[in-house]
Amino acid sequence: MIDPATVYGLTGAAVVGIGLYGFLSLRHLLRRVLAFNVVGSGIFLMFGAAGYRGAAVEADPVPQALIITGIVVALAATALAVGLILAYAGATGRRTLPEDDL
Amino acid sequence: MTAPAIDIVLCATVLAVALAAVSGFGVFRAVVFFIVYGVLISMAWLRLDAVDVALAEAAIGAGLTGVLLLSAVARVTRLTGSGSYRPRVNALPAAIAAAGVTVALGWAFLGLPVPRGLTEDVARNLDRSGLENPVNAVLLNFRAWDTLLESVVLLAALIGVWALAPDSGWGGRAGVPQHARRGGVLESFGRTLPPLGLMIGVYVVWAGATAPGGAFQGGTVLAAVLLLVAMAGLLPAPRIAAAGLRLALVAGPAVFLAVGMAGLGWGGFLVLPPAIAKPLILGIEAALTLSIAVTLALLVLGRPEPSTEGGG
Structure with a gap:
């Protein structure tokens, strides 16, 4: 009725939404970075599912290679973001942004 | 081709754990759920026949990112104290925006033409790649x-x-x-x-x-x-x-x-x-x-x- 690629693709779309909700609403900066990683992971899942043609066919290697590159770059960006958050927390004693204080 | 039950159950668990990682109060608990999420997603990659991606996700997405965030939680808590605070702002508009994006993405995914892909091009040239x-x-x-x-x-x-x-x-x-x-x-x-x-x-x-x-x-x-x-x-x-x-x-x-x-x-x-x-x-x-x-x-x-x- 519904094939595996569609199940994983739609799951990816829902994961993007869940991550976006967290990214927009959470105030703790580390949780925001975490939510952003969830968004990225959902996009990877949609991309990978789009390249999947069922168990009988070999999965497309090009999306897989791009996703592996993406996972590594996401870690590099996360490490830089965490470094910035630690420097911000050390300088201000805050873990949230003042513009979210309303 | 109908999706086997294991795919449905795995995807439902992925969604539940992702939701747990962005909701609730504790930042430590959120990171723990994120690590679990990474392990589950690497299982999804196995189901999609992408073993290389599964390895990368388990090692980098769940493993290293998890260690990075866990140690960051400890250091931020030491720098800012662990007092209570309001965990989120504008939850309702954020939820509406996120739901809209999900519906649009899902609709776009269902409307994708079946791609020709590059599997055959790669396979044809594989013996020249080393x-x-x-x-x-x-x-x-x-x-x-x-x-x-x-x-x-x-x-x-x-x-x-x-x-x-x-x-x-x-x-x-x-x-x-x-x-x-x-x-x-x-x-x-x-x-x-x-x-x-x-x-x-x-x-x-x-x-x-x-x-x-x-x-x-x-x-x-x-x-x-x-x-x-x-x-x-x-x-x-x-x-x-x-x-x-x-x-x-x-x-x-x-x-x-x-x-x-x-x-x-x-x-x-x-x-x-x-x-x-x-x-x-x-x-x-x-x-x-x-x-x-x-x-x-x-x-x-x-x-x-x-x-x-x-x-x-």
């Missing part, structure tokens, strides 16, 4: 540009992290000094796991030529070994000004770039002649693995702190 694993053939030969620039991105991120160091910490040991209880769990693991981890890491890189694995997955395992030894307090983290360390960081991109330049003689930048592609790729992978392992470990350890000067 590798038998199509994913690594794409990474290290057909789309070597991506991988070369990716290794530079890692280096740029590390420079960014180091640039945050206070003046008094510059050139000091990376991260905060680590102490583990003598004879405790962490110290015991720190002594018993590294030999095993070194073997697995090198094996995963070597196996990547013909089977799932490769420089990024193996390099991450090696980075985990370095982190474990540093976090168990068995060896101090390296000084970021050390010449040997700097050499290890640039070895991968430098060798990659040199081979790419040599390719100009064969018809273009990063062109690998099929006859000697295998040894060239092995050379690139060896240097790249070293650089990836050291860069990833230092990214997770973070900037040098002033207090690390003179310690150990």
Whole structure:
């Protein structure tokens, strides 16, 4: 009725939404970075599912290679973001942004 | 073709755990759920027949990102206190916006034409790539540009992290000094796991030529070994000004770039002649693995702190 690629693709779309909700609403900066990683992971899942043609066919290697590159770059960006958050927390004693204080 | 029940159950669990990671109050609990989420997503990659991606997700997405966030939670809590605060703002508009994006993405996904894909093109040229694993053939030969620039991105991120160091910490040991209880769990693991981890890491890189694995997955395992030894307090983290360390960081991109330049003689930048592609790729992978392992470990350890000067 519904094939595996569609199940994983739609799951990816829902994961993007869940991550976006967290990214927009959470105030703790580390949780925001975490939510952003969830968004990225959902996009990877949609991309990978789009390249999947069922168990009988070999999965497309090009999306897989791009996703592996993406996972590594996401870690590099996360490490830089965490470094910035630690420097911000050390300088201000805050873990949230003042513009979210309303 | 109907999706087997296991895919439905796995996807439902993925969604529930993702939701748990962005809801609730505790930041520590959120990170724990995120690690569980990473493991579940790597199972999803196995189901999608993408074993290389599953390895990368388990090692980098769940493993290293998890360690990075866990240690960041401890450090931020120490810097800002653990008092209560309002965890979220504008929850309702955010939820509406997120739901809208999900519906649009799902609709777009269902409307995608069935792509021709590049599977056949890769398969046709695989015997000229020097590798038998199509994913690594794409990474290290057909789309070597991506991988070369990716290794530079890692280096740029590390420079960014180091640039945050206070003046008094510059050139000091990376991260905060680590102490583990003598004879405790962490110290015991720190002594018993590294030999095993070194073997697995090198094996995963070597196996990547013909089977799932490769420089990024193996390099991450090696980075985990370095982190474990540093976090168990068995060896101090390296000084970021050390010449040997700097050499290890640039070895991968430098060798990659040199081979790419040599390719100009064969018809273009990063062109690998099929006859000697295998040894060239092995050379690139060896240097790249070293650089990836050291860069990833230092990214997770973070900037040098002033207090690390003179310690150990």
